[in-house]
Amino acid sequence: MEELRIGVYVCHCGSNIGGTVDCPEVSAYAGGLDNVVVARDNMYTCSDAGQKIIKEDIENYKLNRVVVASCSPRMHEPTFRKVVEEAGLNPYYMQMANIREHVSWVCTDIPTATQKAKDLVRAAVARVSHHERIETQEIPITKKCLVIGGGVAGIEAALTVARSGYQTYVVEKKPTIGGVMAQLDKTFPTLDCSACILMPKMVDVSREPNIDLMTNSEVVSVEGSVGNYTVTVIKHTRYTTPDCTGCKKCVEACVMKDRIPDEFNYGLSNRGAAYIPFPQAVPLKAVIDPVNCLYLKNGRCTQACVKACDRGCIDFNLKDETVKIKVGAIILATGFKIFDASRTVKYGFGIYPDVIDSMQYERMTNASGPTGGHIVTSKGEKPKTIAFIHCVGSRDKNTNEYCSKACCMYSLKHAHLAREKTGAEVYNFYMDIRAAGKGYEEFYNRIQSEGVHFIRGKVSEIVKSENDRLLLKAEDTLMGATVELEADMVVLAVGLEPSEDTDALAEMMHVSRTKDGFFMEAHPKLNPLETPTAGIYAAGCAQGPKDIPDTVCQAKGCAGDVIRFLNIGKVKLEPTVVSINPDMCKGCRLCERLCPYMALEFDAAAKIMRIESTKCRGCGTCAAACPAGAINQGHFSSEQIFAELEGLLRD
Amino acid sequence: MIFLHYRISEITEEQRNLDRIIRDVEGGEKIYTCIQCGSCSATCPGNESNRYSHRQFWRLLQMGRSDEIFGSENEWNCTTCGLCESRCPRGIPLTRIILRLREAYTCKNGVPENQSNIASAMEKRNINGDDQKNRSLWFSNMGEGKSEVEAALKKDKAKVIYYTGCVSALFPQAYKIPQSLSFMLIKAGIDLGFLGEGEWCCGYPLLGSGAGEDSLREYAEHTYAELVKKGAETVVMSCPTCLYVFREVYTKYVPGFNYIEILHYSQYLLRLAQEGRLKFKHGDETVTYHDPCDLGRKGEKIFDEPRQLISLTGARIKEMRFNKNESKCCGGGGNIEMQNASLAENISAGRASEAVATGASAIVTTCQQCKRSLQKGTRSIRARIKVYDLAEFLAERLEG
Structure with missing residues (x-):
């Protein structure tokens, strides 16, 4: 075995590490460790100058292992691997000791921090001594x-x-x-x-x-x-053949027509079981909803749609296809999906029909929507007063703590449309208006000047007023007075949630x-x-x-x-993929069940496990579990890990 | 508008003190995250009777304005119902901060006059300042089950202890609650006992009057010793406030409370009903149910058990607009009657109106204080609607 010649580089990271860890002392200590030929401390090891020093040392001192004591490997491990590689060493002959996140950022006392940094450097030196050359494999990708x-x-x-x-x-x-x-x-x-x-x-x-x-x-x-x-995809059948032209004859004929809440209009209108989501749908083809189609559900229907279709496109025997x-x-x-406003009971969504959410309002203002673009109450009347409540479900520890970012702006737009289409008095209840974006603040300014009333306060609750209108309660926080507003329609600016x-x-x-x-x-x-x-x-x-x-x-x-x-067209395999020693594997198949990536397969003929390297992500679960010690994980061999532990525990 | 002008130069000792007081409260530092949305002000039925709106009060607290804080009566004009807190988008423990400020006020200015009789009453270990002997008078006009209760009161040992609470034990108009509950427990064949004269008030009135949590330590220790003496395995309560104090305060001082089963009677009766030990007659009526704050949103979120029990009698429940976690205050909490009787009555009337609007023939609740307040409320709006404690409601409908 060749003689080990290790270089150790202790980074100050400006004052990030240097402010808490005595880097020169750590460096001096590292210089005294077995096989360490050179140890230095450096203001910024990741800088050009810092990298150059490592490269020069590798050449001048004939180093064959390098330890960098600096930050988390997450960011700079690739940097330093490249440095040693450029100096002619295998990139895996480098090990990092994290003395920033694990030491300086979590310690305050300098002597203790310095001691911990020394411990981690000692462990890294012990580990790197056992590092092996790894040639990473490159494989072509599917473009x-x-x-x-x-x-x-x-x-x-x-x-x-x-x-x-x-x-x-x-x-x-x-x-x-x-x-x-x-x-x-x-x-x-x-x-x-x-x-x-x-x-x-x-x-x-x-x-x-x-x-x-x-x-x-x-x-x-x-x-x-x-x-x-x-990737496996299920193509659910539409029960219509590709010949469908979207003529809507089946839609008109469906016996369930106008009997199923239309999700596209958020329940403000109904559709049939045979339907086209909206006139500009792509693809413009009819679909039959198997949950609500009487024929598909219980086999009893006159099949009016089949009779109505001139081209014979409807076929109830079509099956889902897996590709x-x-x-x-x-x-x-x-x-995303919108926040379910019925979760905020105080606003009465689902109790009062004129309390609607912003997507229902959006459909209502849309010319192709259920009301043809007219903003009307549940009684079909033009509202005289409309209130918009911002931040429903957002910025609230009881629901979602985050700001949904789009609601302020869409509520301003909604307020504008309400003024334009109905001439109603419009009140926006808000906590803060967040109008950061190109042209957004200007838009806010415009809506304010259009006569929309802004009340800074979170609405506490909505009840029915004695006049059978909606009564909102809030504090006008800019005036310091509680305010009650009678409105005909309330629009809840619901937030955005993961789909x-x-x-x-x-x-x-x-x-x-x-x-x-x-x-x-x-x-x-x-x-x-x-x-x-x-x-x-x-x-x-x-x-x-x-x-x-x-x-x-x-x-x-x-x-x-x-x-x-x-464009690159190829990818490097993780160096941490596992390999299986066929002489040691007993074929117990424990690893097979543990692998989250299904990368291990049992070779029934040889009665041992085989690894498919392209599937392995190098998580190491199998290597840790293998009772026979037959699985070796690249760059995380038992030898390396035990060396690191021994290094850490030695004083 | 509070001030026209103020200048900030250096942080004063007074401000630092106030900051320490707030941070004493678990999660109290969240007051600095208040976004001044005013949801609390608009939620509170007592907001308009204060010098500052709640929001303004929290703002004063954020800025350390000690003189204005303790010069106002905001922290005393509160039923501690906690609805503001449950609606607060920042999750600030507003009720606990209020109680902590009452304590700080008392340290600074002494006990306010209208709270002062609490301390003297509590020297007798009950809310009325009565002789403790009177704690066992409640069964004297009881019908069926009287002799069994009398026997139970004399027992040295019992597996199940019914902790009656001051209102049930000492207010004649509430006697029917302990009578009804004991009657059902005896009917179900429970090994029932009482602490009798050894039962002290849970101590909540002291907490409400600003005496601070530590003043409850001796209450916790005394009650624990009494329970152990009786060999209690289960404690059943009819007062949600006592239950709240046992859980939230007593367990801090006496860890042993974690090892005794402490239940509200609605939990216990439902268990007995499910085991077939209690059966109810079926009637055809529509009632509404009022969730007490200490049993529901502030306590252990016991919403379903009382409703299930009501349903066992065949009664339909017509919910009020605000129920369960959103239940409105009865007007009876936080020692508010002593502080501001007319505010208390207004709040009670508001809740009673909400109940009347359901069209139900009765209000059922699970707290004697809620029952008292709602009765006052229904009287003040001249509503013809009966108010029951669930125990009374069930006992009337008990089969056999």
């Missing part, structure tokens, strides 16, 4: 992309990737793409028509040759890892989520597009509440990163 969700985020992401020449699958759970944006009337702050700007994009998706659009479909499993995912697709990267664009499928998808793809339930980003500042799971991205409200401009930005950003990745 295709999957976008889950067909709202504006999914549409923008898919169009961008597809137009760069990569085949893109779009899987949408509903029978049409378009998402929430297709339900909106106007968009803030420009007040341009939401449908007018979105519909052309929806049509583009259906016409783009590189896009394979699967509506009424669900992702049910995802296997593999970055660059090579195998497997292979992709290199996945973009999660699963959007229903977030749980299932997160589990299926091993994607972490933040405290609020939305998909987590790999780094909140420097990598806000990718999730902590490589090759899986989150765009739009799937990652957190946001408005349309931010959603489109993020979608295009994700698409750009996916294109970069697909």
